[in-house]
Amino acid sequence: MKSPQFFRVSVILCCFAVGMTLLVLLWQQPQKREQPPHGRPTGVLTNEEAAGQSTAETRKLQLPDDPRPEVQLLYRMAVAANLYNFNPEILGIRTNTKPKTIDVGTPTHGACIAGGRLERLYSYYDGSDTRRKPEAANDWYQSTGKWSEQAAIIETLEILRRLNDTEALDAISGGGQKCEAHSLRVTARDGKQVEVTPFYRVELSNVNGRNVVQAEFRIGTNGPVGLTDWYCWP
């Protein structure tokens, strides 16, 4: 005959085990959402791999549940392209008429949707466009990592493939591929002059020479850290 104390301990242990199991299951749920549907972008470091970057870069991408189609388009791109410093919180959505276009804004990014496709996506503060925050260029000294023009072009094509954007892929088939990466001499925080290549800008054109796809990648201290500008109008 077991003592009542034995039963009490057994019940507590069982409750503890069930609680732990539930905790593990709940913890795994958002982890599953982080996985890109077609694998991780090649050639681009994950946020964790981009060691030595700011805390924002090492933040894990957690996408909220938002069923709105325009938000889904944006999140799909975020997963496929590893957007640099992306904050997925939706601050505003504006629908324009004649023609119907949709603007989506997050704290870090803006997106334009027309004809049911994401045609424009850009970082407010981390791209080469410094209109919104001119002093952002003061951080370009950190972009000491190396990449290659060819790798940038391959990565742009990979993004299109991960998005399964056959319309754009067909449009650029047989067209030109160009990547521009300028080295800059900038002053680091400690006053030293360093030569960096903060951005790689890719242009993919159709057979008529029209730029159908444009992409800009940001370079971190160890290599590319993500996309900062995207345009696709097949």
Add this chain to the structure above:
Amino acid sequence: MHVTVTPPGRSTSASATVKKKFRKPYTSRSGLTVQQYNAFTISYLVQEEIDDLMLTYFLAGLQVTPQYALDGSSLDWSIDRTRIPKVQDYQSWANFRYDIYSGIFSDLHYFGHGAKDHLGSGPRNTQLEMWLLDRSRYLATNHMRYVALDGCNTAQKTTFLSGWVGFEKKVSRSTMQNKGWIPRFGWGWTDEKGVAFVYQGVLLWAHFNFVTDYYKRLTRRDLSGNLVYTYEQAIDFGKHPNGQGIDPNVTNNSQGNSIDYVGCYNCYFDE
């Protein structure tokens, strides 16, 4: 700029005076949207339609820069189509030439007759010729920020566009940033542009649709208030609106095929 160079290990030095172009920024921008009035008149109705379109281009320019009349008076968004600046008689052309020569304006949208080396038509005093740009001492160091020459053959020779904005070729924004240049952009047409069917008495809308779509795209603002599309992306949209332009039935607008442009093609109108 005066530069003195002393080679290592030598006591002698060489010096030279270098004229640095493009480094003087405008403290502020000022724009002019002007048409050669009555240039394509078929009827008063058609001229009024052109006036309406000019008002659209004027409002697009007003998005980034204050707009002025040829006499220097300020024009705001409340004006109607009759107050859009015009060049027609000798005096108005003289005012136009003086304003450009003196560097009063940083931005220009011109609609009217054109050629590979001048704007306007008829006698020389109703034209603005290329030599005027070359002789302007102000333009030599302070080229204009934005120039749209909506007239025949104005981009047939890019030297004409270069006289306005200082570039004969397309230059990327990263090159501009690298060299510390101020963004400047100019466009025109490489061929004769028909703008109206004379006998039918109607405008060739495809031409105006292209320019309207271009400006509509160029001046689209996002939720942060900044313009979203670069010059080249706006031109691309004008050529291929894919049903999203002013005419929802148009997928491709071949009117845009003969456009040519120089300067910072991937810069924004408001930078």
